[in-house]
Amino acid sequence: MITVTKTNALRFHQHGLPKDVLRMETLPLHPLAEDEVLIRVLASPVNPSDLGTLAGSYGALPKLPAVAGREGVGEIVEAGPAANGLAPGDRVLLPEGAGGWREWMTAPARGLIPVPASIPIEQAAMASINPPTARLLLDSFVDLRPGDWVAQNAANSAVGHYLIQMARARGVHTLNFVRDPAWISRLRDLGADEVLVDEDASAQAARKLTGGRGAKLALNSVGGPSAIRLIKTLADGGTLVTFGGMTGEPVRFPTRHLIFHDIRLRGFWLNRWKQDATGEQRADLFADIFAQMADGTLRAPVESPHPLADHATALEQAARGGRRGKILFKMTDA
Amino acid sequence: MITVTKTNALRFHQHGLPKDVLRMETLPLHPLAEDEVLIRVLASPVNPSDLGTLAGSYGALPKLPAVAGREGVGEIVEAGPAANGLAPGDRVLLPEGAGGWREWMTAPARGLIPVPASIPIEQAAMASINPPTARLLLDSFVDLRPGDWVAQNAANSAVGHYLIQMARARGVHTLNFVRDPAWISRLRDLGADEVLVDEDASAQAARKLTGGRGAKLALNSVGGPSAIRLIKTLADGGTLVTFGGMTGEPVRFPTRHLIFHDIRLRGFWLNRWKQDATGEQRADLFADIFAQMADGTLRAPVESPHPLADHATALEQAARGGRRGKILFKMTDA
Numbered sequence: 001m002i003t004v005t006k007t008n009a010l011r012f013h014q015h016g017l018p019k020d021v022l023r024m025e026t027l028p029l030h031p032l033a034e035d036e037v038l039i040r041v042l043a044s045p046v047n048p049s050d051l052g053t054l055a056g057s058y059g060a061l062p063k064l065p066a067v068a069g070r071e072g073v074g075e076i077v078e079a080g081p082a083a084n085g086l087a088p089g090d091r092v093l094l095p096e097g098a099g100g101w102r103e104w105m106t107a108p109a110r111g112l113i114p115v116p117a118s119i120p121i122e123q124a125a126m127a128s129i130n131p132p133t134a135r136l137l138l139d140s141f142v143d144l145r146p147g148d149w150v151a152q153n154a155a156n157s158a159v160g161h162y163l164i165q166m167a168r169a170r171g172v173h174t175l176n177f178v179r180d181p182a183w184i185s186r187l188r189d190l191g192a193d194e195v196l197v198d199e200d201a202s203a204q205a206a207r208k209l210t211g212g213r214g215a216k217l218a219l220n221s222v223g224g225p226s227a228i229r230l231i232k233t234l235a236d237g238g239t240l241v242t243f244g245g246m247t248g249e250p251v252r253f254p255t256r257h258l259i260f261h262d263i264r265l266r267g268f269w270l271n272r273w274k275q276d277a278t279g280e281q282r283a284d285l286f287a288d289i290f291a292q293m294a295d296g297t298l299r300a301p302v303e304s305p306h307p308l309a310d311h312a313t314a315l316e317q318a319a320r321g322g323r324r325g326k327i328l329f330k331m332t333d334a
Numbered sequence: 335m336i337t338v339t340k341t342n343a344l345r346f347h348q349h350g351l352p353k354d355v356l357r358m359e360t361l362p363l364h365p366l367a368e369d370e371v372l373i374r375v376l377a378s379p380v381n382p383s384d385l386g387t388l389a390g391s392y393g394a395l396p397k398l399p400a401v402a403g404r405e406g407v408g409e410i411v412e413a414g415p416a417a418n419g420l421a422p423g424d425r426v427l428l429p430e431g432a433g434g435w436r437e438w439m440t441a442p443a444r445g446l447i448p449v450p451a452s453i454p455i456e457q458a459a460m461a462s463i464n465p466p467t468a469r470l471l472l473d474s475f476v477d478l479r480p481g482d483w484v485a486q487n488a489a490n491s492a493v494g495h496y497l498i499q500m501a502r503a504r505g506v507h508t509l510n511f512v513r514d515p516a517w518i519s520r521l522r523d524l525g526a527d528e529v530l531v532d533e534d535a536s537a538q539a540a541r542k543l544t545g546g547r548g549a550k551l552a553l554n555s556v557g558g559p560s561a562i563r564l565i566k567t568l569a570d571g572g573t574l575v576t577f578g579g580m581t582g583e584p585v586r587f588p589t590r591h592l593i594f595h596d597i598r599l600r601g602f603w604l605n606r607w608k609q610d611a612t613g614e615q616r617a618d619l620f621a622d623i624f625a626q627m628a629d630g631t632l633r634a635p636v637e638s639p640h641p642l643a644d645h646a647t648a649l650e651q652a653a654r655g656g657r658r659g660k661i662l663f664k665m666t667d668a
Contacts, residue, residue, distance in 0.1 A: 258601025
């Protein structure tokens with residue numbers, strides 16, 4: 001048995017830009033309780049909400065100081081005698097709020113979600129936030145049938161990728177807006193039905209591409225004029241769901257669309273769903289996501305894995321546009 | 335039997351300001367068909383949507399030239415032999431789209447809604463648009479129970495009056511915003527639970543008045559910062575319904591409220607409801623409204639009735655703030 005008494009971790013004591021507030025620190029690990037496990041963190045990505053958490057603009061903030069990193073995957077190295085059936089060698093999603101940008105952690109076994117070993121580590125590290133978001137966006141607002149259209153902006157994001165893949169698997173068409181034309185062919189290859197550059201000139205074209213039917217659902221994580229363009233792709237009675245972009249440009253309230261076209265505006269926040277969901281609902285959701293990750297239906301691109309020590313470069317890249325995939329910390333060579 | 339072959343009517347040939355486009359004209363009446371009735375118009379109000387129709391900004395516009403006036407009440411003076419059971423002396427709501435600012439009209443009997451003679455003419459003249467709007471706003475979006483709160487702006491409008499009266503009859507509390515403090519005591523007398531001046535300083539106070547519960551439903555016909563104040567009165571998961579103010583100031587898209595507080599934004603347009611409703615649903619709705627008008631539960635104030643010839647003054651007053659009630663054309667001394 002190995003003995004681990006401390007861990008490297010990327011921690012912040014106050015809110016601000018990553019380069020100003022994020023520091024590598026050595027933190028003690030407490031001895032394992034009977035119902036706890038010791039986890040070696042394998043990988044943890046950098047999500048937009050991590051940047052929001054560091055900046056202090058996200059909707060739910062941890063008590064400071066806190067280790068950064070909202071999700072990740074780890075391997076159990078040691079398990080207490082009451083560890084809920086978990087054993088060394090099992091992979092699990094990192095528990096929420098524990099901070100994934102570290103090498104080791106201890107955690108109560110209860111509530112940990114096991115991850116099949118057949119799923120690539122990089123993909124498993126990104127399973128907690130974006131795939132459930134894409135899945136719940138598709139399922140929670142309108143009744144989508146094969147042949148219906150869903151529109152989204154920031155279609156090259158991780159959620160965008162998962163959404164295209166999930167929709168395609170159900171026969172639902174996607175109308176995708178991207179800022180960089182380089183994504184057009186990449187998203188088409190992924191199964192996107194239509195991909196357009198997110199600019200005023202595209203709004204008219206977009207609606208025609210649906211055969212004039214309009215989208216039933218539009219998903220906004222950008223805001224600004226891009227959200228208005230999405231609204232214009234909607235059929236009468238359609239729903240725009242905003243799930244991101246709260247730090248972006250504001251949009252003017254499209255009163256006319258609400259009144260005369262019965263457009264509905266909603267918001268989605270995964271944290272709220274997680275609070276309200278039963279253990280069984282969570283388990284079902286992840287079983288489904290893992291099955292689609294294992295058979296290759298779901299997969300998001302990773303730009304480059306970084307060791308924790310590379311955090312300055314990693315976070316600088318994460319804040320930049322023009323990436324081809326997610327920035328990820330990888331703590332082992334596995 | 336009287337013979338009526340023509341009528342005075344306020345007609346417009348192009349869109350613009352009432353003073354520029356509205357003209358008193360004499361129009362011929364065609365001989366009555368078997369399934370038609372001849373109606374003497376008794377009264378017809380000036381609604382905000384009449385001004386929008388004249389201006390060309392309303393969501394559904396008549397073919398020009400058109401007689402203005404979207405609603406009113408009349409008395410049947412002559413009925414064809416196949417007039418659906420209607421007889422001289424019966425009062426009816428004017429048919430939609432016929433233009434109520436006139437003295438006489440012929441109309442197909444089918445679909446006309448009879449009005450009990452016990453309802454005062456002025457109140458009956460205002461029954462087609464604002465009371466159904468108030469009633470459907472209360473019923474169509476959230477499940478309101480006694481003790482729940484509904485917030486509204488422009489609470490001194492006709493819809494605002496009806497809404498206060500209907501909510502009170504069900505034990506639902508109302509939180510009302512008005513621009514002019516003179517309305518505070520008048521709306522309290524009408525049964526409003528709370529009335530506040532619609533300004534930034536009131537937003538904090540408003541939420542406290544609900545005992546911290548927040549409103550389940552908020553009704554917006556103003557837009558601009560007033561709509562944002564309404565959103566701030568809502569409980570998590572609450573719905574803001576916009577049903578007017580499309581020519582007013584735009585509102586900034588409240589992304590943060592949508593995501594983190596699950597606020598829902600909807601629109602309501604009576605025309606859409608009327609298109610989708612069955613004859614039975616309309617009949618039920620008006621039966622209920624007439625019962626509440628007859629027993630005095632529903633009543634909106636009228637500032638001053640005008641003869642048609644007074645249209646310049648009437649429309650000038652209708653466009654002004656600071657009124658105590660609706661401007662109405664009254665064609666007879668009844």
